[in-house]
Amino acid sequence: MSQQAGWVRGALVVAALVVVAAAPAGSAGFGIFEQGSQAMGMAGAFTAQADDPSAIFHNAAGLAFFTERDIMVGTTLITNTETSFRGAAPFPGPGVTADQESVVFFPSHAYYVQPINERMTFGFGFFTPFGLATEWENPDTFPGRFISYEAELQSFDLTPNIGWRLTPNFGIGIGAIARASTVELNQRAGLVNPFANFAVVDIADVSLESDWEIGYGFQLGLLHRVNSSFSWGLSYRSQVDTDYAGEADFTQISTGIPQLDAVVAASLPFGAPVAVETGIDFPDMASLGLAFALSRNTTLEVDANWTGWSSFDTLVIDFDDARDRGSELDVERREEWDDAWNYRLGFAWRRPGGSEWRLGYVFDETPQPERAAGPLLPDNDRNGFTVGYGSPRDGGMYWDVALMYLVFDEREVRESIDNFFGTYEQTAWLLGITVGWN
Amino acid sequence: MPQSPCPRHASTPRLATTLLAAALLTVPALAQVDTGDADFTRFVALGDSLSAAFASGSLVITHQDNSIPLLIARQAGVGEIEQPLVSEPGLPPELTLVSLSPLTIAPKASQPGAPLNLGLPRPYDNLSIPGADACELLQRTSDAGGMFDLVLRRLGFTAVEQALALSPTFVYLWAGSNDVLGAAVSGRVIDGVTLTQAAPFEACLRTMVGALAAGGAGGVLGNIADVPAIPFVTTIPPVVVNPATGQPVLINGQPVFLIGPAGPLTPADFVLLPASALLAQGIGIPMALGGTGQPLPDAAVLDASEVSAIRARTAELNAIIAAVAGDIGWALADIEAFFEDVKDDGYRVGGVDFTTDFLVGGVFSFDGVHPTDLGYAVAANVFLAAINEHYDARIPPVDLSPFFFGTGIGAGAVSREQAAAALFTPRAERHLRRTLGIPSDRQLDRIAGSIGGGGGGDGAERPDGLPDPGRAEDDAAASPLQRPIREQ
Numbered sequence: 001m002s003q004q005a006g007w008v009r010g011a012l013v014v015a016a017l018v019v020v021a022a023a024p025a026g027s028a029g030f031g032i033f034e035q036g037s038q039a040m041g042m043a044g045a046f047t048a049q050a051d052d053p054s055a056i057f058h059n060a061a062g063l064a065f066f067t068e069r070d071i072m073v074g075t076t077l078i079t080n081t082e083t084s085f086r087g088a089a090p091f092p093g094p095g096v097t098a099d100q101e102s103v104v105f106f107p108s109h110a111y112y113v114q115p116i117n118e119r120m121t122f123g124f125g126f127f128t129p130f131g132l133a134t135e136w137e138n139p140d141t142f143p144g145r146f147i148s149y150e151a152e153l154q155s156f157d158l159t160p161n162i163g164w165r166l167t168p169n170f171g172i173g174i175g176a177i178a179r180a181s182t183v184e185l186n187q188r189a190g191l192v193n194p195f196a197n198f199a200v201v202d203i204a205d206v207s208l209e210s211d212w213e214i215g216y217g218f219q220l221g222l223l224h225r226v227n228s229s230f231s232w233g234l235s236y237r238s239q240v241d242t243d244y245a246g247e248a249d250f251t252q253i254s255t256g257i258p259q260l261d262a263v264v265a266a267s268l269p270f271g272a273p274v275a276v277e278t279g280i281d282f283p284d285m286a287s288l289g290l291a292f293a294l295s296r297n298t299t300l301e302v303d304a305n306w307t308g309w310s311s312f313d314t315l316v317i318d319f320d321d322a323r324d325r326g327s328e329l330d331v332e333r334r335e336e337w338d339d340a341w342n343y344r345l346g347f348a349w350r351r352p353g354g355s356e357w358r359l360g361y362v363f364d365e366t367p368q369p370e371r372a373a374g375p376l377l378p379d380n381d382r383n384g385f386t387v388g389y390g391s392p393r394d395g396g397m398y399w400d401v402a403l404m405y406l407v408f409d410e411r412e413v414r415e416s417i418d419n420f421f422g423t424y425e426q427t428a429w430l431l432g433i434t435v436g437w438n
Numbered sequence: 439m440p441q442s443p444c445p446r447h448a449s450t451p452r453l454a455t456t457l458l459a460a461a462l463l464t465v466p467a468l469a470q471v472d473t474g475d476a477d478f479t480r481f482v483a484l485g486d487s488l489s490a491a492f493a494s495g496s497l498v499i500t501h502q503d504n505s506i507p508l509l510i511a512r513q514a515g516v517g518e519i520e521q522p523l524v525s526e527p528g529l530p531p532e533l534t535l536v537s538l539s540p541l542t543i544a545p546k547a548s549q550p551g552a553p554l555n556l557g558l559p560r561p562y563d564n565l566s567i568p569g570a571d572a573c574e575l576l577q578r579t580s581d582a583g584g585m586f587d588l589v590l591r592r593l594g595f596t597a598v599e600q601a602l603a604l605s606p607t608f609v610y611l612w613a614g615s616n617d618v619l620g621a622a623v624s625g626r627v628i629d630g631v632t633l634t635q636a637a638p639f640e641a642c643l644r645t646m647v648g649a650l651a652a653g654g655a656g657g658v659l660g661n662i663a664d665v666p667a668i669p670f671v672t673t674i675p676p677v678v679v680n681p682a683t684g685q686p687v688l689i690n691g692q693p694v695f696l697i698g699p700a701g702p703l704t705p706a707d708f709v710l711l712p713a714s715a716l717l718a719q720g721i722g723i724p725m726a727l728g729g730t731g732q733p734l735p736d737a738a739v740l741d742a743s744e745v746s747a748i749r750a751r752t753a754e755l756n757a758i759i760a761a762v763a764g765d766i767g768w769a770l771a772d773i774e775a776f777f778e779d780v781k782d783d784g785y786r787v788g789g790v791d792f793t794t795d796f797l798v799g800g801v802f803s804f805d806g807v808h809p810t811d812l813g814y815a816v817a818a819n820v821f822l823a824a825i826n827e828h829y830d831a832r833i834p835p836v837d838l839s840p841f842f843f844g845t846g847i848g849a850g851a852v853s854r855e856q857a858a859a860a861l862f863t864p865r866a867e868r869h870l871r872r873t874l875g876i877p878s879d880r881q882l883d884r885i886a887g888s889i890g891g892g893g894g895g896d897g898a899e900r901p902d903g904l905p906d907p908g909r910a911e912d913d914a915a916a917s918p919l920q921r922p923i924r925e926q
Contacts, residue, residue: 087839089834089835089836089837089838090787090815090816090819090835090836090837090838091787091788091837091838091839091842092788092839092842093837093838093839093840094837096839143788143839143843144788144789145789146788146789146790147788147789148789187789190789190790191790191798192790192792192798192799192800193844194535194797194798194804195535196844197500197810197811197844198800198803198810198811198812198841198844199841199842199843199844200790200800200842200843200844259538259539260538263538417786418786418787418788418789419785419786419787419788420787420788420789
């Protein structure tokens with residue numbers, strides 16, 4: 001590895017510390033919509049306002065209306081996540097229960113906005129639009145371990161944008177996207193044992209981890225502040241296709257029978273990493289927002305967001321085993337997700353002095369068909385309730401906080417591509433904190 | 439002296455009638471399960487080895503405890519049902535994997551198990567008889583100490599008559615597999631002998647179902663799977679294989695085909711599983727490659743035309759089964775379609791793919807014909823799904839976890855190539871052929887000659903007037919129950 005490549009890799013590792021995946025993520029599928037605490041306080045209903053630097057995520061056309069330099073950084077602490085599973089027949093059967101590890105994640109964001117002239121503004125953003133982490137307790141006994149007991153997707157976007165104010169109240173935005181991401185999957189390999197009435201036993205632990213890879217895309221936005229009482233916005237973020245190279249490590253699990261272990265050892269590529277290739281087509285997204293000033297101090301916004309999750313059709317993992325056993329190891333999961341909508345309602349009340357209270361509600365439709373829901377990702381429709389508060393924007397430092405309670409509809413899986421049936425329940429708390437300077 | 443499974447004291451019709459009447463007083467209480475329009479108050483099963491839970495060449499309590507009828511009964515809230523249980527090590531002794539190197543399969547004991555509940559004072563609820571074809575369920579009452587006597591107990595009544603005596607409200611009937619299996623496992627297609635003709639099959643099935651449904655009983659019929667796709671047929675490739683690598687021997691880049699009864703085999707021919715013992719002796723292998731140069735016998739090979747004939751007949755019989763189910767208003771469990779999916783794509787359970795591969799697939803047991811416990815449980819779920827759909831029921835599926843995780847130790851990670859090289863000990867090979875009722879070439883030649891390639895023959899016991907290949911003149915190949923006993 002060259003010194004430069006090593007430096008880049010090191011920088012990516014550092015970046016990963018602040019873009020670590022979210023579980024369960026704030027948006028359906030493996031999307032994350034919490035990229036600024038002002039917007040988060042209004043459940044992400046922000047496309048038609050886009051009046052802070054997180055416009056780079058929500059609607060780049062908002063940049064067109066900036067008149068001063070603005071810098072904003074923040075994070076969303078995702079904590080107290082709870083995912084539980086109750087099994088059902090035919091597999092793994094009633095009476096089986098499992099829980100995911102409760103862990104803390106903090107997908108983060110940073111924005112820089114710099115007006116170029118009276119009509120044009122440059123903006124640069126760093127945020128984490130996608131992420132996933134599932135980790136089940138007791139991987140040695142978790143019945144879904146042959147599908148996945150730990151999976152992770154980390155990503156972050158670097159996106160330079162230009163906002164252009166075409167008229168005093170109408171602006172457009174355009175930006176490029178460079179999305180870095182990596183995936184990791186851990187599972188067990190099991191085989192039937194003809195010495196024990198063909199029961200299945202663990203014979204290997206399989207850990208697959210990709211390198212950080214970069215995919216490219218673009219985003220567009222329109223924002224029309226029609227008058228002091230009404231504005232509308234439209235934004236679009238393109239699909240980003242990413243191909244990954246990486247390695248898979250096979251670690252043998254002893255059966256306790258040397259003769260059997262020898263056969264297993266000859267059957268799987270233990271001892272040296274196996275090259276793997278996979279890919280993810282991150283979906284495109286579009287958002288339409290309508291904002292109304294109900295009074296001098298109150299704002300209401302309604303957004304509808306569409307995500308082209310049908311791009312996540314098949315998950316393919318190609319193994320390139322030097323001993324030509326790759327084709328037997330290859331994985332092809334037909335996920336066949338659907339495009340999905342979510343609907344966001346946000347309300348802001350500006351107090352005398354400029355501080356602001358915010359409330360929001362989001363209904364987020366899952367793109368994941370029932371048959372694809374499983375230990376790798378048990379997604380479902382979700383309802384989110386938010387409350388937020390922001391300090392006055394009167395020059396200098398400002399800050400926003402937001403709290404979201406996310407509750408998933410119970411996911412009952414009665415049809416499964418893995419024949420892994422049961423019911424998943426999930427809840428999560430998200431706390432957003434953002435600090436800015438202008 | 440082995441114990442006879444046949445109760446001498448239960449041989450009179452009067453006593454039998456008493457026993458049958460007693461059955462009506464021992465109806466189990468139903469648990470709370472939504473069985474829809476299906477009435478499981480008195481549940482009776484009829485079938486063959488597949489419904490008896492025959493596995494690894496044996497009928498034994500460890501597998502009978504998970505028979506398809508019993509699993510259905512448990513799920514439907516009926517609870518336990520009475521079956522002709524056999525103690526370990528089974529009847530005949532169950533085949534088991536005794537060695538990985540060389541990969542060797544043999545009976546796990548020399549002494550057979552014994553019947554456990556011959557004295558049940560009424561017919562069994564599961565009247566499935568290993569080796570029975572459709573017409574035999576309707577017309578046969580005894581087989582001189584074989585499986586019919588184990589199940590029917592020489593009461594003088596057929597399986598259908600005993601089922602009727604239980605006044606069933608719901609009937610499970612999966613028959614017909616043995617009407618095509620004989621041709622596949624014997625490697626000989628003799629119409630009307632190893633392959634039942636459609637007309638007598640339909641006559642028997644309609645008579646049987648008509649009688650069982652006459653009292654208003656509901657029911658479910660199972661159809662016939664693609665027999666030539668079972669591991670017994672598909673495991674051994676028709677080419678010479680290097681035992682060290684498990685890969686085909688190539689000469690000038692081309693595989694070398696084994697020698698069959700009519701010369702070199704073709705890619706469309708199949709070598710049957712018991713031939714492993716012959717191949718180990720060099721039979722079927724050209725002398726240039728270290729073999730004897732002797733051809734494999736006809737009984738060890740199923741050629742392409744025979745496969746076509748079996749599949750065509752299976753399609754005919756399945757059309758009859760579907761028509762009968764439709765006419766009588768019973769559910770139809772499409773085992774054929776399900777097995778086709780498993781054969782093509784495997785059956786995925788919790789991230790593990792089960793396939794029809796021999797030894798490594800997890801669906802078929804060591805005899806290469808009958809399913810494993812998990813295979814039977816999965817088949818039970820196909821029946822339950824059909825019942826639920828047809829009768830607007832909500833009977834829960836069978837929990838596969840006990841079969842998936844089991845209680846065993848270690849992992850049998852053998853490759854497909856190794857599985858294809860599995861060696862049946864001579865005893866296991868004889869055992870396998872006998873329990874599957876495979877007559878010798880000589881026997882089949884005699885039968886075929888006697889019927890002139892068509893119907894007729896000297897077996898007076900079959901309802902269609904044809905001899906039963908499972909009861910040819912060599913009675914070592916006739917009685918699945920007695921054969922292992924005589925072996926001792």
